[in-house]
Amino acid sequence: MAAFRQQTEAQDPASNTGHQSGPHDDAIDRRSFVPAWTRASQPIEALAQNWRLIACVFLPFAAGFYLSYLFRNINAVIAGPLTAELGLDAGQFGLLTSVYFLTFAAAQLPVGILLDRYGPRRVQSSLFVVAACGAALFALSESFLPLVLSRALIGLGVAAALAAGLKAIVLWFPKERLPLANGWMIMLGALGAVTATTPVEALLASIGWRELFLFLAAITAACALTIYLVVPDAPSAEPAVNKETVPGLRTVFTDRRFWRLAPLSATSIGTAWALQGLWAAAWLTDVERFDRALLVRHLLVMAVALCLGALLIGWAADRLRNRGISLRTLLGSLAALFIAAQLALIFRCFSSSYLLWAMIAAVGSGTVLSFAILAEYFPKELTGRANAALNVFHMGGAFALQCLTGFVIQAWAKDHGHYPEVAYQTAFAINLLLQIIALVWFSLPRQQSLTSAIRARRYSVTSASESVVRFGMKKHTTPNLAPHPQTPFMRCLTCGSIRPLGDRLMPMVARPAV
Template sequence: MSRLILGVFLPFAAGYYLSYLFRTINTLISEPLSADLSLNAGSLGLLTSVYFLIFGAAQIPIGILLDRFGPRRVQSALLLGAALGAALFGASNGFLSLLLARAMIGLGVAAALMAGLKAIVLWFPRERVALMNGYMIMLGALGAVTATRPAEWLLNSTGWRGIFEVLAITTLAAALLIFLAVPESKIAQQARPAGLRLEAIFTDRRFWRIAPLSASCVGSAWSLQALWAAPWLRDVEGLNRETLVTQLFVTAIGVCAGALLLGTIADRLRRRGIGSETLLAVMALLFVLAELALILRLPLPSMLPWSVVAVVGAATVLSYATIAEYFPAELAARANGSLNVLHFGWAFAVQCGTGLILEQWPVQDGHYPLIAYQVAFGLSVAVQVASLAWFGVSWVRELGGRTVRSLLHHRSRQGASFEVTAPPSDIPIMEAHEDTEW
């Protein structure tokens, strides 16, 4: 097991760490970046969110590549592109070149988490998947921690351009580490994986029960932590730079702790027959309550609701563990990629949309008014409430179907005279087709 951790788990965790760092670094550098290049809220939102747009658009193609060629080759090649994008970002002097560089970074780290999850599915026991996912996301979330206090120190020493020069070198080193240290995967050694179709994922009712809930909550949490937490704390809470960075540091630690905690709880609940999706629904409810506390300005320490927001950003531990229970290992990367399309697509919409909404109000003494943030955050909460309701209805419907089938089966075993015909299952049959490239 120690050889697997050193030779497989940790190299991919390093790649995901960099992905998380790239995702959240803009919330720290947003102020000096905006000042240097005269960026308004809309431009800053687009610049930061293009990472999510490209990242999300690449998920399904990358999932196919991971299932076919294995995580080692795909991850190491893409990280080279991320290193080039980081170097370009640090050298850019205009909005368009920054946008291109940010898009290159998004594409370059688009496989970071999925490659790690794929490696876990391939190399570790199935019953340990949720726990290992938790460790992966916990270590990756250290990137968010690095994007606070440590990055602030580097920002003061070298500026935001120096940060991206360091990131370019570090990302190149991570690409080489994965290529040289990780053994060739079992999937990559096969001529081609089983011809299971991508259609099997998107026609599975279980997928569509969990996907809207996971996407609307996790995507919103990512958007807030990656950019809009800092402007809120500055404009609404009135925090100075020192206090703001300290709070970002604490909430980033919450992501790490949340990933480990959620993975551990999910692992123990699974032994008792309770699926990860139930815990995800509980976290979604807490997330909605935390956002409402912010929007309504309830008399609570702001650290409390923002910590909940940070922890929900790690709830992918639960989403991916649930997906691993739904689909076979041969479809693991494509299934996670399909879910990630929704995660990052919604994160892009929230991050970019928030900037556009804020611009509808005039700036007052260099700050956007509270009502602007309330409207932007409130629209996101409305979508989450609808997704939570959809999950609840679907879950109750499936529970009722299981109860009916159980009763019919029980009566048939007691010798009931009527013929029992089980209702059609909600779970579609995934057929293998040799002539299908998916």
């Protein structure tokens, strides 16, 4: 059959040009019929292959990333019944929730190495067994320490959720479809934050938090089994790269640009995750005095804002980048807007807090910009390790800020079962101060570059004027109306370059008369 298709697919050149060959018309018609049937079957086969990839590769890993987002944000909804049953204070509950980020961050670099060595199917399925055990232990815990241990196991078990999914997409999907597949992966995963609002509240009211975590443990175990049985092995297994991994990480951690970006990304995105994962619900309960229905409605709006924020930030970055606005500028603007939203929240400048909390949640998808900036800093062979290194700061920052907020709030005594407003304002102000320092540190090279350029510009113009006067050319100078090329100074202003300007400012002198 294959030989027959190859023979019939060899078209007569005359048939493609409309050449008339009377005696051969019937033969041409017979030859052209089979290739048309073959070409018609090719889209069907391609469509079937795409659906197999979606069903056997994309959806299992998307389900895993969905569960990781659900586990990350679920404590905000179960905070009330959990603290009431076990008698936890704000500091203990903050540590309990934030330990998820601690183990998640600690596992990032080892997970990256394991994914390269063993493939996403084995790593993800094995770690999800750990997550299922952690969820079951959480449901059976009767005191604070077992809860912390089980929450740490959950964070460790879902540490590879996003990285394994992206690795599987790279291995199995065509290169030209990677951006679309990655966008859908993140979008579907962020729906876990949406589920951790109204749907979880409905299950909580009907079965309780213990049965809810047992249910999640069963789903996580089923997801691990599905990934192991359904997902095929990687098309090509890469050998261990131990000798290359250490120099690669050393290159990332010794780059000054990485250390300019990491503090701002960690404090801004980490604060957004910490607030959405826990302290937004506490603020709405203790400060705004919202009931459960209104509280869950706010959390739902924040979760939807997180999903839409990823799409909006990616679209804005693409549009503004084409107009000469760099990703660094956009990230700095996003951080400044985030700081302004928190200031408005702390001082309660608006009667309705929907918009402010939606803005805060949307900043949690700012990783779209951070990882894109890293891709500009490092070559392709280092981008994966650079992303893992930055993700350590994201998760570590979320852990530290979430835990710090709880200990600060705990310094105040409860008033009729609620912490006072000043406790939250103080804790949020500390986080805000850290973000302002990180933003100044991030913007400092550009400010220094612009200041140096302005001073050099003034000095060069003054020196040129003195030279003209010295050589007696002042009387004969006329305006130069020829079009001026863009100067290095203007390139500095538009591109935000922070390279040394000494060798670039030499040509910037006044032109002599023509």
